[in-house]
Amino acid sequence: MPELLLELFSEEIPARFQRRAADDLKKAVTNALVDAGLVYEGAKAFVTPRRLALTVTGLPGRSPDTREEKKGPKVGAPQPAIDGFLRSAGLSSIDQAKVESDPKKGDFYVAHINKPGAEAVDLLSAILPKILTDFPWAKSMRWGSGSFNWVRPLRAITATFGAENEEPVVIPFDSNELASGQTTFGHRFLAPEPIRVRRFDDYAAALERAKVVLDIDRRKDIIQTDAEQLAFAQGLTVIADEGLLEEVAGLVEWPVVMMGSFDPAFLELPEEVIIATIRANQKCFCLRDAGGKLAPNFIITANTEASDGGAVIIAGNERVIRARLSDAAFFYRGDLALPLEHGLPKLEETVFHAKLGTQFARVERLVKLAAEIAPKVGADPERAKRAAMLAKADLTTGMVGEFPELQGLMGRYYAAAQGEPADIATAVEMHYKPLGPTDSVPTEPVSITVALADKLDLLTGFWAIDEKPTGSRDPFALRRAALGVIRIIAENGLRFPLRVEPDLLAFFHDRLKGTLRDAGARHDLVDAVISAESDDILEITQRVGALSQLLSSDDGVNLLAGYRRAANILAAEEKKFNLTYRGAVDQGLLRLPEETDLAFAVDAVHAAVLSHVSANDYKGAMAELATLRAPVDAFFTAVMVNDEDSMVRVNRLNLLSRLRDTMHLVADFSKIAG
Structure with a gap:
């Protein structure tokens, strides 16, 4: 073909x-x-x-010939309807249409249109x-x-x-x-x-x-393989950089890999500065030696086969990189000459957002918020306040001005150089994290404090001025900030209720649902656990896990079936009489041993579940619910709920209501599918 x-x-x-x-x-x-x-x-x-x-x-x-059937108006329809049908079907007369009959709608016109292929x-x-x-x-x-x-x-x-x-x-x-x-x-x-x-x-x-490799993925493979082999021959390894590899493969049609070098004296600079400089200016890969240290070498990907073996190309790249690293060294030395907080007044000249003030005003908010958060996550409030005050100071430095992607990281270097405690210096870098799903999260208390303060200030601030994400538009990365808060709380096992307005809490819920589903949680179990008032990320996560474990057992599956039967009976009766069964269970009206057993079991489990929930022990709470399987099964086998005696019937409905309420202490089982 x-x-x-x-x-x-x-x-x-x-x-x-x-x-x-x-x-x-x-x-x-x-x-x-x-x-x-x-x-x-x-x-x-x-x-x-x-x-x-x-x-x-x-x-x-x-293309194939086609035959299309176009249904028209009823026979006897007004002439304008007939004329419109003829135009749409490409017919010159109604005689060219066929009449078909429908038992309910009567006779109507149909056009059979043959369209020849092309x-x-x-x-x-x-x-x-x-x-x-x-x-x-x-x-x-x-x-x-x-x-x-x-x-x-x-x-x-x-x-x-x-x-x-x-x-x-x-x-x-x-x-x-x-x-x-x-x-x-x-x-x-x-x-x-x-x-x-x-x-x-x-x-x-x-x-x-003609020296063109057509497939971009093949060009990537050539670059990566040749670079690794060239590095291996020198006892070096290439620092992996998928983004740079993709970019370089898009710059060349015939990739030719070469190696250059720079003055080892530049290795006194932070390695991230060297890598950023070489990457940004020359699109070259950096290398490590056998000990894992940055090597004074780099990989060039040329787009030509040079007659001199690449000597001129290598020399040109070395010359540019030497100049750029000299600039970086100048910025670095200049930044180190001044205390980090020296840049804070300059933040008053930088607008963060027209409605939210300057970067300095934001730092003031972070300091205040960090003091409030610190005790909740086990951090020293004064150290957290100090870290929050320094967190944005490196934005005014020469190095971050040249390489904005190094913000935070350079702040850590400068904070450490001026003698700040290690946890404060680390917090200056880590407060931006996580930047994505594969990025690390802060784990030290001071870092956690400032990272939460940074993200919560961002979210509450933009919510206050009604600048919320819409569709795929999220210019202030608010979704990333919310996901960062969720990961920090969940991965550090923090009890940190989110005291935010309902609309923002719902935004967190949406992000958390996506996170849990990506981790393999069933969507219906997530919905069963999250209510409009749920503000404890860790609690939600633990409840979903415990509920999933319960429903993976036979006891859980059968208990869910019993719950549904009870809920359906209650729903039908409550709708019939327009009321809700919430009354106490009268022990004197329990006629059969199976309903007595269920009543005592529900009371015992209700108290036990409350105790486990108050202790944040959701696996224990689910285990208590699992014990209800046998009495629930026995109840529905032996007991007729809608007894002829109205008082017995109401008492049994109250018992089922008590069962429903007990199970709802840990999740809304009505939202669980299957």
């Missing part, structure tokens, strides 16, 4: 856009093909710095230019005299269609005065000559000969 080859050749596409663009191209083309009736077998997209490419295999030569090339020549025009680049540009937008100037379009053993045809269309063809180009410097291509196999092979 025929295949489609599409390549959009342009000036350099920013690395951060490439993978998404390849996915978008594949999705746009394949969706349009299916909509046009061209069902395909497979599709794969590729991207390099200068091209987006797509191959779609197993396409038919034309040649795939004709359909593609209409589909492809629209896809180019509507392509969802995050940023695009216009050039020349036209109105066409693309991420960078588009230079050539290859679009061929044909079967394996046939000469393919060019899909004819124009875009921004560029006509489609079957000519592409290889590496900008190593093989710039035009290349005529027919279909994907010879296209990919021709590009490989």
Whole structure:
């Protein structure tokens, strides 16, 4: 069957856009093909710095003929309704429609519309230019005299269609005065000559000969493998950096790995400064020696095969890195010359948010909040206040001004250098964490205090000015802050009730539900445990775990069945008489041993569950509930709830209500599925 080859050749596409663009191209083309009736077998997209490419295999030569049935108005309907039906069905007369009968609706008109298929090339020549025009680049540009937008100037379009053993045809269309063809180009410097291509196999092979590795993942593998082998030969290891690897693979079409070095004297700088400097300025990988220390070497990924073995390229990178590390050393020495708190007055000149004041005002709030939180998490209030005061001071330093991603970390270095206690210095760095699901959380009391203060101030502040996340929009990273609070509390086993307004508490609930579900908790168990007033993250987490354990046992499953039976009986009776059964159980009205046994068991378990819950022992509480299985089963086997004696019936309903209330002490079992 025929295949489609599409390549959009342009000036350099920013690395951060490439993978998404390849996915978008594949999705746009394949969706349009299916909509046009061209069902395909497979599709794969590729991207390099200068091209987006797509191959779609197993396409038919034309779309199938179709027959559509269009239902019209009733026979005898007003003429405007008839005319509208004729227009929509493409009929010139109502005589061309058929009359069908429905036993309930009577006679009505039906049009049977035959639509012949179309040649795939004709359909593609209409589909492809629209896809180019509507392509969802995050940023695009216009050039020349036209109105066409693309991420960078588009230079050539290859679009061929044909079967394996046939000469393919060019899909004819124009875009921004560029006509489609079957000519592409290889590496900008190593093989710039035009290349005529027919279909994907010879296209990919021709590009490989022209020094272009088409697959971005293969380029990543080449870079990683060659870098590791080059480092190993020198007794070094590459510092893994997936983000940098992805970026570098998007900067080169023919990766060639080399190693450079810098003056070991620069190793006196914090290693994070060196790594950030080399990464940001030259997109190079740093290395460690056999002892795990940062080595005075780096890995370069060039986009060419140099005739001198890369000597000039290496020297150029070394020269730039030497200059940038010299700048970093200047900033570092300058920052160390002044106490960290020296930068605090400058925070008064920095607006945090127009409605929330300056960064200095925020520091004042953090200090106050840290003093309140510290006793609750076992931290010394004075040390927590000191850490909170210094937490944002490094924002005014030269190093953080140059590398904002080092905020907090540089504060720790500077705090330690000026003799601050280790827990205060650590808190300055850790108060930003966790920054994501795989990031570490603070574990020392002072760090926990300042991290919670930072995130809770952020959340309560933006809630107060009604700047809440909407849809996917979250410019102030409030979802991340809430998830950070949840992780800090849960992973440190903290009893830390969230005393926040209901709307913000509900926001925490949504984040916690997602966290628990990602960890494998059933959604219905999470819903059963969380109520609108639940403000203890650790308690919720422990209840979900204990409830899951209970319901994984036979006793739990059978108890849940008994609960449902009791709840259904109560719901029916309460609805019938418009009342709620909450009365005390009269021991004198218990006629059968099974109801007496259940009454005594429920009373005993109720008291025991309350005791366990007050001690935050939810596994113990669930274990107590599990003991109700046998008396509940025996009750429903032997006892008829709706007895003829109304007093006995009400007493038995009150007993079931007592059972329901006892189980609700730990979770709302009515929300549990299955």
